Amino acid sequence: MSKTTAGNYFEDFRLGQELVHATPRTITEGDVALYAGLYGSRFALTSGETFARGLGLERMPVDELLAFHVVFGKSVPDISLNAVANLGYAGGRFHRPVHVGDTLTATSTVIGLKPNSNGASGNVYVRTEGRNQDSEVVLDYVRWVMVRRRETVPADRLGETTIPDLPGAVPASELIAPWRVVGGYDTALAGSEFLWDDYEVGERIDHVDGVTIEESDHMLATRLYQNTAKVHFDQHAQASSKIGRRLIYGGHVISLARALTFNGLGNALSVAAINGGSHANPTFAGHTIYAWSEVLERIELPGRHNVGALRIRTVATKDHPCADVPLRGEDGRYLPHVVLDLDYTVLMPRR
Template sequence: MPSKTFPGNYFEDFAVGQEIVHATPRTVTEGDIALYTALYGSRFAMTSAATFAGSMGLERMPVDSLLAFHLVFGKTVPDISLNAVANLGYAGGVFGAPLYPGDTVTTTSTVIGLKENSNGRTGVVHVRSVGVNQKGETVLDYVRWVMVHKRDAAFPAPETVVPDLPGAVAAEDLHVPFDLTGVDYAGELTALAGSTDLWDDYEVGERIDHVDGMTIEESDHMLATRLYQNTAKVHFNALAQRETKIGRRLIYGGHVISLARSLSFNGLANAQVVAAINAGVHANPTFAGDTIHAWSEVLERIELPGRTDVGALRLRTVATKDRTCEDFPYKGEDGKYLPEVVLDLDYTVLIPRR
C-alpha cells in the first residue's frame, strides 16, 4: 500500500509549466486581524479602524496585505519548499484585490524555472504563486525561488530554464484599493493616522531609523506561522532541530517582515498599504530571544498614473537582530550583509499626497 503521507516534492518532481493547486483554501476573519495585531502590534490606521478605512473610501476595513502574503506563502510550503535547503528570493509581488474578513483565498503555483546545481544534489526551482479570492480576483501574484534537495542524485538534470525575473513592480501595475478624491486627508486624517508626513515629504535617499525594538519569543513566531498554516518543520520541531548544525528552531522569515513593517510605523505612519514586494532577502537566521529593530531608505518616489491623491514610495527596509539602527547597519566592506542584518526587503507602499 502506498504511503498516505506526503513527503513534499523533491527537485526531480518539478517540471517547467507544471501547475500545482495547493491544499487548504483559507477563509480570513476578524479573528485573524486580532491575532495579527497581537503578534505585531501594527498601528496603521486603515487596517486598524473601520471608521478610518471608511474615510479613505473603502466599504469595509481590509486585512493587512502582508497577512495575505503569509497565507498565500504558507499554502505553497508543503508542495514547494518542504525539502528546501533555502528560500532564495522573491520578485514581482503584486497585491491585487484587497482582502476582507469573510474572503477565502485559494493558491496555485506554476513552475517557471529549474536549474540543477553543479553538485548534482540540489537545484533551484522558480515558482509563480497566485492567490485568488472566492470571486476569482487575484489577491497576490508573486515569484519566489528556492533551493530544493534532489531525492536521488543520480536522477538526470532537467533542461535549465531561468525565467526573466521582473524588476521592481511598475507604477502602472500597482493596485490602489482606496480613493481619496474629495477627502482632505492632510487636514483631517493625519492626526488619527499618527503623522503629518505624506508622500510629498519623503525624499529619495532619505533614511529613517524606526527606533523601536521588539523581542521575539518561541510562542510568538509559532503562533504566527501556524496561523498561516505554514508547515515548514524548521519553525516548529525543537527535537529535530537539535540534530541540525543550527541546533534550534528558525523563525519564519515572513514573521520578521511583518515585525519590520509594524516597527516602520514610527516614521512611515501614512504608508497605509504595502502594494508590492519587489525583492527580499533573509540575510541571516532569526531565533527566539532576538530583538528586532529596523530602518528604511526611500529608493524611489513614484507618481501613480492618473492619481493626484496618492503616490507610492519604493522602500528598502532592513531589519536587524540585537542591534539598534541609528547607524543604518547593512553590508560590510566585503559587500556581504552584516551578521546582525536579518532582512533586506525592497517593497512599495502607498501613501497619500497633499
C-alpha cells in the same frame, strides 16, 4: 506509510507545472486580531473601520501581509517542504484588497529550474497566485527556493537549466491603489504628519524601536498561516541540526519589520508591491528585531493626484539598533546581524 506527504523534491518539478495547493482558508476577524497581537501594527487603514470608510472604502481591508502569509503558507507543503533555503522574492503584486469573510486559495506555476552542480539540489522558481472565493486574483509573486533532490545524481544527469526573466520593481502602471483621499486626511488620527511629498529619494529612517521574538510568537503566527515547514516547529529534530534551534519563518520578520516602520512611515497605509527581498541571515527566538528604511523611489500614480507610491528598502536586524543603518560589510556580504533586506512599494496620501 505511503499516505504521508513528504513534499516534492527537485526532481519532482517540471517547467510549466501547475500545482493546486490545499487548504482553502477563510480570513476572519480572529485572524486580524491575532495579526494585531503578534505584530502590533498601527497603520490606520487596517486598524479602524471608520478610517477605512473615510478613504472611500466600503469595508476595512485586511493587512496585505496577512494575506501574503496565508497564500505563502499554502504553497509550502508543495514547494518548499524540502527546501534548503528560501532564496528570494520578486514581482509581488497586490491586485485587490482582501476582506474578512474572503476564502483564499493558492496555485503555483513552475517558471524556472536550475540544477546545482553538486547533483544534490537545485533552485525552483515559481509564480504563486492567491485567489478569493470569486476566483479573482488578490495577489501574486515569484519566489525561488533551493530544494533538495531525493537522490543525488551524477554531473551528466543534472537536467536542463531554465532561469526565468525575473521581474524588476513593479512599475507604476501596475500598482493598484484601492483607496483615495476624499476631503481632508486626518494625520493626527493616522499617527504621522508626514505625507508622500515630504519624503525624498535617498532619505533614510531609523525606526528606533525593537521587538524581541519568543518561540510562542513565531509558532503561533506560522501555524495561523498553515505553514508547515518543519524547521519552525520541531525543536527535537532541530536540536540535532547544525543550527540547533527552531528557525523563524522569514515572513514573521517581514511583518515585524513592517510594523516597526510605522514610526517614520506612519502614512504608508498599504503595501502595493513586493519588488524583491532576501532573508539575509536566520532569526531565532530571543533575538530583538530593529529596522531602518531608505526611500528608493517616489512614484506618481497615473491619474491619481492625492495618492502616491514610495518604493522603500527596509532592512531588519537582530540585536543591533539601526542608527548606523547597517547593511553590507566591506566584502559586499550582508552583515551578520542583518536578517532582512526587503524592497517593496507602499501607498501614501499626497498633500
